[in-house]
Amino acid sequence: MNTNLKISNVTKIYPGCVANDNVSLEFNSGKIYALLGENGAGKSTLVKILSGVIIPDEGEIYLNENNLKLNSPSDAKKNDIGMVFQHFNLFETLSVFENLIIDSDEQRESLREKIDTIMKKYNFSIDLDIPVLNLSAGQKQKVEIIRCLIRSPKVLIMDEPTSVLTEQETSELFLSLKKFSEEGILIIYITHKLKEVMQLCDEVAVMRRGKLVSVSEIKNENIESLANKMVGQNLKTIKKKIAKTSSDQLIKITNLNFTSEDPFETNLIDINFSVNRGECLGIAGISGNGQSELFQVLSGEIISEKNSIEFNKNYIGDLNPQERREYLMAFSPEDRLEQAAIPQMKIFENVALNNFKSSNFFNNGLINENKIKEHSKKIISDFSVNTDNIELKSQFLSGGNLQKLIIGRELITSPDLLICFNPTWGLDVGAINYIHETLIKINEQNKSIILISTDTDELLKLSDKISVIHRGKLSKIMNTEEVTSEKLGILMGGAN
């Protein structure tokens, strides 16, 4: 049976932002549709409207000619629309089975049978009786998919599904999605990754700033044409010059271990690596394999043995982040709004936060506001942060601007080593380009970078050497020229 889903003149306005501006689209089963756009383009709002999470201000949705009133997620479920969210909607402390039965009206036994059938059919293998927090991201996503499949949906919406997956898991997911599509499920695939659109989808709708820009068939498009539609301008491609080899060692990590009591954290096992001046070491891996712990150990949020970290011929393993900054290390954590900046504080106050001793921001315990403001203005102009109001609270900066501010704050002290963790996570293409250029510039100034990232393309573009972290262990360190994204994918999955 054919499924036809029609979105007609949907508008959703938030204070200060039109998230969806009169969007009309039509989908038919048998095809896989891509909804492409940068962060903030309005694609997530649109799919949240389709799944009943957000109620549109105007517009109608029709499924097989029936006008749907989607006032809550359960309305979407009743109308056979299934959705897998980017941030999983799972209950971490409940078991897999409890997660699945919670919105089902079926009896335990019959549901179990049904789940088993689905898992066999699509070759999923997940232990139903362990808590969800023990699953890998790929498995969690499968749980979400099973949850949708239990209801035999007509429409399945996937919101940025590959952001947490390895290459292998991604190709598995694509196989499953193709199978679903053949079985008559209408698939809408939301992403900002162009490669995936080309690989998987039949038709693509591009959104920009809340508006639908184009709808076209994939066979008439290529990566460049889609990128330009998505960004709305031609992008210059950046490339790193082959670095001159330097043998001047800057930081050396020796036999570093970290054992956590928290079951949500990963233990680090016998970490050894070194970084030379002017070099960028990339650390790849699927999120949750110890990156966050490694970052914290390197930044001093977690203290380790004194001798395990040697920086510029000093042993600094037992120093806290502030003391490490005095040795000219700088840090850009993953979570911009919680770790790197304090959302409720103003831009210039956030700038003052990481400069305690070596700056003259404070006189006898008093804040030298003028000095800090002057300094903040310099960062804003040097790093093209798109605001001129340093009194603005940081939470109102966009992700890209905030990241520029943080990198700027770290770099203005001209550190010898910058450690960054997913610096372009969730940013739009323009901001990503800017950050990448900045990082390349740092290396050109003979300063070093440790780049922990889950974005393989980014790592291949910026690093001189790459290692992969898996379950808290580092692989051997490879020269980037010897590495392909396939090879990284295999290592990220834990194989040798």
Add this chain to the structure above:
Amino acid sequence: MIIDINFIGLIIASIMASAVPLILASCGELITERSGVLNLGVEGMMIIGAISGFALMTVTGSLIIAIFGAMLAGVLISTIFAFLTQTLITNHVATGLALTIFGIGISAMIGKNFVGIPGKEFPVLFEGFKDTIPLLGPILFGHSIVFYFAFALPFITSYFLKKTKIGLIVRAVGDSPESASNQGINVRLVRYACILYGGAMSGLAGAYLSMIYTPQWIENMTGGRGWIALALVVFSTWNPIKILIGAMIFGGLTIIQFHMQAIGVRIPVQFLTALPYIVTIIVLVVISRDSRKIRLSTPSSLGKSFYKDN
């Protein structure tokens, strides 16, 4: 000194009786907290229950009206808390503290007219069997219906949370209200229900104190039991069976230290009075050491307000 075996039975029974209000209030608060709501107003809700029960008993003469009236009073005062924290999105901690202060104040005001009035005798069940079995007789028989209910409650609560659909929904809401809401669960409704249930149980615990345990009204008669109940919930790591153990230890040591003081054991009184608190916490910490299990049973969203963004 020959100690009559039935005397030991009586001591154990009195320990159990003193554990009853803790078990009731803790199990109620446990459900509230499992849904992600931290209600620090247990002491206030208990004392409201205590005065309501006692006042209704004196005025109407009906024990049934008094017991259910006390529970209803607990529900009503917790409705204030629910409205403030869930509808007006106030801070859980501040609102809970205010609730306790409010409860203590208003109970003292209502209670003025009831000071010195003798309570009524509360009927006990199976009184005739008391002497049939040595030791166990006084432990098992001759208690009020509330007593039996209290000792069944941890098991009912455990079953409810683990085995029933609604229990699963309560845990889900406490784990991640955002996910629950996206799944179509009405988070606010679930939390309202859990708060009101917690209020009813605290009200019942208060009524037990003023109608059964020491049948009279004394100002501030809960004497911090609400706070102990709160601590039990946390130190038991949200496990109803461990609440039962903790309440028994606390009740036991309270009774025993009274006896020790009476016999004249040469240990400072202050230390003896502090003993139940210290030992209960140590024991519960020791039996709940497994950090993995703590993680699994701690409601992740505890005390955090839930805003629905639409």
